[in-house]
Amino acid sequence: MQIALTGKLAKALGMKPPAIDENIDPLFTWTANWAKVWENRRTEDLLVLVNNATRFTVAVYQVKRKDLNKIEEKIKNAIRNTLLAYNLNTEMVDVYLDLSGAIEYTKNSSRHASAWVTKAGLECSFHIGREYNGIDKMYSDVIGVASNYRIVNYSNNKGEGFYTYKAMIKAMEDLTGLQPYKxxxxxxxxxxxxxxxxxxxxxxxxxxxxxxxxxxxxxxxxxxxxxxxxxxxxxxxxxxxxxxxxxxxxxxxxxxxxxxxxxxxxxxxxxxxxxxxxxxxxxxxxxxxxxxxxxxxxxxxxxxxxxxxxxxxxxxxxxxxxxxxxxxxxxxxxxxxxxxxxxxxxxxxxxxxxxxxxxxxxxxxxxx
Missing domain, CATH: 3.10.290.30 (MM3350-like)
Incomplete structure (x- = not known):
């Protein structure tokens, strides 16, 4: 699994990651950013990932600087828990994660991916504001679920719009050959x-x-x-x-x-x-x-x-x-x-x- 880091997140992690491997199936690659939810707070607290094949969003709140030393564990758990939040077949989710392999960090160089992860972070922030209203010391790694129910890619041609959760589920079904719901x-x-x-x-x-x-x-x-x-x-x-x-x-x-x-x-x-x-x-x-x-x-x-x-x-x-x-x-x-x-x-x-x-x-x- 490739995690393409934005410049901000790479700097926070103290990394200078290599370029992304274009030969990897985009379904196994994610773009990750570290964003700030509340304008009146000084530090970033939201980890956002967007799948490069389906634009499926995974997000974790709160992730502060002291939490970044456990970011790999948080990413793996968040992807799994977010997928299971749609009541998916556990076997299909586990097979997808096994095929994704171990996490490898790369440098994000895609403007499209940067725009997607920024937009996803904004949508997740709106959801956090409505749902949690500034609750301190709370943690959730399924924040991205709500944003995946919104249609994307419809600005130029409505016929090309799609729901990201449906795109992700269909891609996993095609990959594994397993039924998505059970x-x-x-x-x-x-x-x-x-x-x-x-x-x-x-x-x-x-x-x-x-x-x-x-x-x-x-x-x-x-x-x-x-x-x-x-x-x-x-x-x-x-x-x-x-x-x-x-x-x-x-x-x-x-x-x-x-x-x-x-x-x-x-x-x-x-x-x-x-x-x-x-x-x-x-x-x-x-x-x-x-x-x-x-x-x-x-x-x-x-x-x-x-x-x-x-x-x-x-x-x-x-x-x-x-x-x-x-x-x-x-x-x-x-x-x-x-x-x-x-x-x-x-x-x-x-x-x-x-x-x-x-x-x-x-x-x-x-x-x-």
Missing amino acids: SRAFELRITLDLEVYTAERKILVPANLSFTNMHKVIQKLFDWSNYHLYNFTVFNQLTGDKELSLVPFMEDLEYDSSAIIMKEHTLSDVFPKSKKMVYTYDFGDNWKHDIELVQVIEEYDGELPYLIEAKGQTPPEGVGGIGGFVEFREIMLDKDNPNYEETKNWSRLWTPELSEWKSRPRVIDVWW
Whole structure:
């Protein structure tokens, strides 16, 4: 595996690497840069790599100068973990990495690669700003996942645009001859009772999906804006008593001392031992989403998470719970209501019926 270093990164590493070997398959070569995320900070903290064949991005945050002595280990782990974040066949990923060989550093001399890695760093910085908001002493080597869901190479000819994660997966499939997806999956039914009707989403998710990403899946499918507190609760199916509560942050334990932090937990910690749990969002409006395990699929060969079916429009954020939604909906269904125009302006693009696009089966991108 060739890692072509930008001048900044080569200087930081104290290296004068040789020229890149043009005979190496570009799928095994990456361009690497060390960038600064926050303008108000003095030092670089983001390691960015872009694959030279597919423009697939891998990024690690935070990587400070003292961390550069372990850069080779960080690069290997980040490439593997980022690929596996797409729920890929582990065997295919390992074969690709074995064929890539040991890391060899070279000097980047491609203007195109420099532009790609700079742009990738900027996109990753935007993601870090939205997702982590300046959290100190945090570390993630899957920062690049979100940027690979964006189309590249479309500025001159839209027909030439492509998703980098799809390009990388197809290249690895062609290289190894292995199927790209093979995982244990859960089919789930998520329902939100709105009194006048029920909003329902039927989905397929990887069994090892984190609760953090399950939160993102629900937020996306029910058009929530991630403004409020939330938790997951598992109840005893026989007694109805609460068995387990999972919360995202330490400060949430002030409200429920029996809860556990969800960070290291996945859906397989609950399913299939339990068949149901509840996701509650916005403790003021108190939106309770019932999550039911429909079936376990031991070997699923498609991209996940995936929306199978969607029924029922979801409420707008901040409508005031079920009672507020019922009143809001009555107004929106009656153009002669004196409060119609004001309510419509407040709800912006909300419509009483779920759009055809939102009800269409599709892959769910949860990487904001």
